Amino acid sequence: MLPLVEQGNSSVAKPIQPAPVVPPPAATPDEAEPKTAVVVIHGMGEQRPMETLWGFVQAAWVRDPDLVGERNDDVYSKPDSITGSFELRRITTRDSRALGDHRVDFFEFYWAHLMTGNTATSVLDWAVGLLVRGPSSVPARLRSRWLVGLALLVVSLILVVAGSLSDLWKPLVKAGLVTGFTLVSLAAGWFTAKWLAPVAGDAARYLSPTPDNVAARQAIREAGVDLLQRLQDSGRYDRIVIAGHSLGSVIGYDVLNVAWGRIDKEVFWRVHPAGSPLMKALGQLEQRSIELIKAKGDAVEPARRAYRDAQRTYFELLSAARDDGKAIWLVSDFVTLGSPLSAADVLVAKDDDDFKLRKAYRELPTSPPWLEKLDPPRFSFDMRRPSRSPHQAAVFAPTVWTNIFFEVKWVLAGDPIGGAVAPLLGWGVRDVSLPSPGLAFRHLDYWTRPDAKPATAAVIALRRALNLRRQTEDQIWGAGVVDAGDHTD
Numbered sequence: 107m108l109p110l111v112e113q114g115n116s117s118v119a120k121p122i123q124p125a126p127v128v129p130p131p132a133a134t135p136d137e138a139e140p141k142t143a144v145v146v147i148h149g150m151g152e153q154r155p156m157e158t159l160w161g162f163v164q165a166a167w168v169r170d171p172d173l174v175g176e177r178n179d180d181v182y183s184k185p186d187s188i189t190g191s192f193e194l195r196r197i198t199t200r201d202s203r204a205l206g207d208h209r210v211d212f213f214e215f216y217w218a219h220l221m222t223g224n225t226a227t228s229v230l231d232w233a234v235g236l237l238v239r240g241p242s243s244v245p246a247r248l249r250s251r252w253l254v255g256l257a258l259l260v261v262s263l264i265l266v267v268a269g270s271l272s273d274l275w276k277p278l279v280k281a282g283l284v285t286g287f288t289l290v291s292l293a294a295g296w297f298t299a300k301w302l303a304p305v306a307g308d309a310a311r312y313l314s315p316t317p318d319n320v321a322a323r324q325a326i327r328e329a330g331v332d333l334l335q336r337l338q339d340s341g342r343y344d345r346i347v348i349a350g351h352s353l354g355s356v357i358g359y360d361v362l363n364v365a366w367g368r369i370d371k372e373v374f375w376r377v378h379p380a381g382s383p384l385m386k387a388l389g390q391l392e393q394r395s396i397e398l399i400k401a402k403g404d405a406v407e408p409a410r411r412a413y414r415d416a417q418r419t420y421f422e423l424l425s426a427a428r429d430d431g432k433a434i435w436l437v438s439d440f441v442t443l444g445s446p447l448s449a450a451d452v453l454v455a456k457d458d459d460d461f462k463l464r465k466a467y468r469e470l471p472t473s474p475p476w477l478e479k480l481d482p483p484r485f486s487f488d489m490r491r492p493s494r495s496p497h498q499a500a501v502f503a504p505t506v507w508t509n510i511f512f513e514v515k516w517v518l519a520g521d522p523i524g525g526a527v528a529p530l531l532g533w534g535v536r537d538v539s540l541p542s543p544g545l546a547f548r549h550l551d552y553w554t555r556p557d558a559k560p561a562t563a564a565v566i567a568l569r570r571a572l573n574l575r576r577q578t579e580d581q582i583w584g585a586g587v588v589d590a591g592d593h594t595d
Contacts, residue, residue: 140344149352150308155193159214165553330361355442366501380492395474396483411579421504448525473502473534508571512548519545
């Protein structure tokens with residue numbers, strides 16, 4: 107739990123006075139100093155370009171008095187040549203004294219246009235494959251939600267069938283019979299057109315690698331990797347932060363995995379010469395990894411803090427490294443909000459055994475990265491070389507992952523889509539559990555009410571997780587974080 111407490115005419119000619127010269131705001135022109143780029147990945151549904159981003163910027167920057175002070179809360183919407191879309195803009199900030207006169211550019215990774223043509227049938231096919239299973243194959247923590255999901259699946263099937271048969275009822279309706287079926291038909295049409303296909307359809311298609319969906323999955327991931335590469339190659343940024351909401355967090359996870367895996371190991375070997383500060387930082391991070399993996403009980407939180415601070419040290423050195431004049435990796439932080447990755451063992455794998463195997467095969471990145479060797483601890487290779495290369499699934503060596511979610515109440519209240527990620531994908535992930543008062547659905551509340559005073563727990567947690575000030579774990583979280591979940595592995 108995160109306890110947080112938290113804008114008359116005259117004939118005599120007079121000399122013409124020159125207009126006063128008003129200099130433009132110092133923060134509006136692009137400057138040579140590197141900036142921070144924040145990339146926001148929207149969730150499922152028929153999202154409009156920039157709709158998610160503007161709300162996010164209000165919470166993350168404009169309404170944060172610790173960043174903007176009294177005078178520099180202005181942001182500017184500028185043409186965006188990096189995303190390649192005429193529908194998108196870059197939102198840039200003034201200099202912030204709190205950031206050492208640093209500036210931030212906010213971008214949206216917009217992918218909804220790559221996931222069109224969803225159908226109710228595809229959603230139901232996916233849901234049947236996901237939900238129709240033996241109880242023993244359902245993790246205990248998800249069993250109540252599985253039962254509710256089964257019930258909703260039955261209702262969905264009834265509504266879809268009712269909508270498809272509506273024409274058959276018209277004679278009966280005219281005769282004054284089965285008026286109730288008319289209401290069912292209307293409800294079915296609305297449900298299918300407004301939610302089942304456009305919203306749930308995104309999740310169904312992205313999380314299901316069937317032949318019909320592979321092209322859309324490929325296009326989305328390729329666009330995300332291309333955006334990261336454009337930001338990195340622009341030379342304007344010394345750090346990139348990625349924040350993904352809902353299905354956008356799964357997309358962000360996949361994009362990071364692919365982007366990191368494309369870095370040639372020969373490049374890593376060249377920038378990790380024996381005895382270099384970067385090589386020493388890598389070794390220190392590997393040591394912190396095994397200490398966290400072995401930690402139990404009260405020792406977990408100190409070990410996590412040490413690991414995440416070691417990640418930041420390694421990132422600062424790696425982000426400054428250049429190969430042929432180009433940056434190698436600039437993503438410092440990954441922030442997930444209401445993430446379905448809390449059910450990764452059933453959403454991205456067939457069962458728990460398959461999930462564990464895919465982590466061991468380094469298909470699914472973990473934090474800390476999967477170790478090649480325990481003594482001495484290594485997620486880098488070749489062991490015989492004086493310089494080593496982090497393996498292809500070690501993206502969470504330099505990239506710090508923070509996961510924020512609302513508690514679930516009565517199965518569907520709070521945020522039943524999100525949840526703790528660390529028990530599945532590594533104890534280097536900081537899970538931040540938010541209180542969920544009442545019985546409201548909170549999945550869309552992670553940056554709402556940005557001007558609330560005091561700020562909401564969700565908005566405060568988001569600001570801390572983005573870590574625009576580049577602080578340490580103790581500076582960010584203090585002593586107020588309790589681990590979500592038990593460290594039993």
